[in-house]
Amino acid sequence: MKPKTPRISAVDLFCGVGGLTHGLVRSGVDVRAGIDLDPSCRYPYEANNSAVFVERDVNEVTPAEIKSYVGGRKGYSLLAGCAPCQPFSTYSQSGRSKKRGLDWQLVSKFGELVSQVQPDLVTMENVPQLQDHEVFEQFLGNLHGYSVSASVVECIKIGVPQSRKRLVVIASKLGALEIEAVGKKGNSVRTVRQEIADLPPIAAGEKHADDPLHAASSLSEVNMKRIRASKPGGTWRDWDPELLAACHRKTTGATYPSVYGRMEWDAPAPTITTQCFGYGNGRFGHPEQDRAISLREAAMLQTFPRDYKFLADDETVTFSRLGRLIGNAVPVRLGEVIGEILVEHVRKAEKGTLRPISEELSGRLF
Incomplete structure (x- = not known):
């Protein structure tokens, strides 16, 4: 009992x-x-x-x-x-x-x-x-x-x-x-796989019709090329030279290997921050889909239930605001x-x- x-x-x-x-x-x-x-x-x-x-x-x-x-x-x-x-x-x-x-x-x-x-x-x-x-x-x-x-x-x-x-x-x-x-x-x-693998796929710049929080930020053309060249758990050092950002070419850039990185399926995620919706802000790339993690995925990696409500029916998705709320939780x-x-x-x-x-x-x- x-x-x-x-x-x-x-x-x-x-x-x-x-x-x-x-x-x-x-x-x-x-x-x-x-x-x-x-x-x-x-x-x-x-x-x-x-x-x-x-x-x-x-x-x-x-x-x-x-x-x-x-x-x-x-x-x-x-x-x-x-x-x-x-x-x-x-x-x-x-x-x-x-x-x-x-x-x-x-x-x-x-x-x-x-x-x-x-x-x-x-x-x-x-x-x-x-x-x-x-x-x-x-x-x-x-x-x-x-x-x-x-x-x-x-x-x-x-x-x-x-x-x-x-x-x-x-x-x-x-x-x-x-x-x-x-x-x-x-x-x-x-692991990341255990937490978010069963969410439906979406593309960069899209949100799922049944869950407005399952939304991914848009990617520029060059960032789309970068994420396609990124390996789960890898770094920007895996890219061809023409994809490198100016900061990566500096000596100081060598100390930030995890920016523009993908998560690994069978490992924990990095620390979820207020900027977790941005591919260039850390290792926040989805393990296999060509996009950053969605706001819903970030919330689930923070161990919020999948159905946790962050938006009223009449509210629209604002990445900066919701990223702040999720990352600070x-x-x-x-x-x-x-x-x-x-x-x-x-x-x-x-x-x-x-x-x-x-x-x-x-x-x-x-």
């Missing part, structure tokens, strides 16, 4: 289109609300999740507002989220110094809300580079009284079909975290694994089998 799932009520800060929320819900967490500044996230968030979308700058969110969703309920409270990580990203070089302070401020705000709300459970997901900055230490400083574990997760080890690393923090006031349990999950590595499977850890942790707390926090041993989650 499957054990009863404990009641965990959550608020998802910086919720985006709902990747973390959807994963947490799959694990049995009751996400009550998602908060995000971007109005483009409202439809996909609410169309796929039984939670309210609050369009708000997190800097303006009050502890009382969060408590209105998770406070005073039977069970346990969770504050979750992923503060925007652009100042740390290697894919976002322009304007970094200007945005850096603003986005670091959001990490600090997350920590302040934890300190003020005092939820039973906390989880934060972000880029690995965050742990090397003082703002991360400040965030951890707001977790006084919690059992805390932080680790860099290789997403391919938990069933996400892409080479993506993320920093995950989990904290609990219920007792010491059982950090050994996660490594026993034994997920096999999923927390992979659903990562959210699900985090939720599974939290649910199992609460079960043990209810059984009285957790060590007190004062006796916690140091360790890693993954």
Whole structure:
């Protein structure tokens, strides 16, 4: 008999289109609300999740507002989220110094809300580079009284079909975290083939009649020649010289072998970024069709369900907007694994089998 799932009520800060929320819900967490500044996230968030979308700058969110969703309920409270990580990203070089302070401020705000709300459970997901900055230490400083574990997760080890690393923090006031349990999950590595091979073929510049998100960006004549000359897993070095771009002819171009590349069927995808719909932006070429991956394929490689709704019926496909929403999302499977850890942790707390926090041993989650 499957054990009863404990009641965990959550608020998802910086919720985006709902990747973390959807994963947490799959694990049995009751996400009550998602908060995000971007109005483009409202439809996909609410169309796929039984939670309210609050369009708000997190800097303006009050502890009382969060408590209105998770406070005073039977069970346990969770504050979750992923503060925007652009100042740390290697894919976002322009304007970094200007945005850096603003986005670091959001990490600090997350920590302040934890300190003020005092939820039973906390989880934060972000880029690995965050742990090397003082703002991360400040965030951890707001977790006084919690059992805390932080680790860099290789997403391919938990069933996400892409080479993506993320920093995950989990904290609990219920007792010491059982950090050994996660490594026993034994997920096999999923591949591009397993995730997207059964989608119907489309050409560059086309979208499928039954799924407007299964749309591929157009290719210029020269890029069509380039992708036809590209091998799965190969590089632009496989091309004839006349196809090389000017940047490839420079010495600095040698450090970017994966641009204009095709994915491999039987390997994980590269990290899905906000520019994943563009063939020239990374190894985002389809393994065999002469086009970049479609927006639907990108979403599925982010482990969103195939039927996850990103567009209302009256909306049109905008590659830059949808690419941003998909690329910035927390992979659903990562959210699900985090939720599974939290649910199992609460079960043990209810059984009285957790060590007190004062006796916690140091360790890693993954």
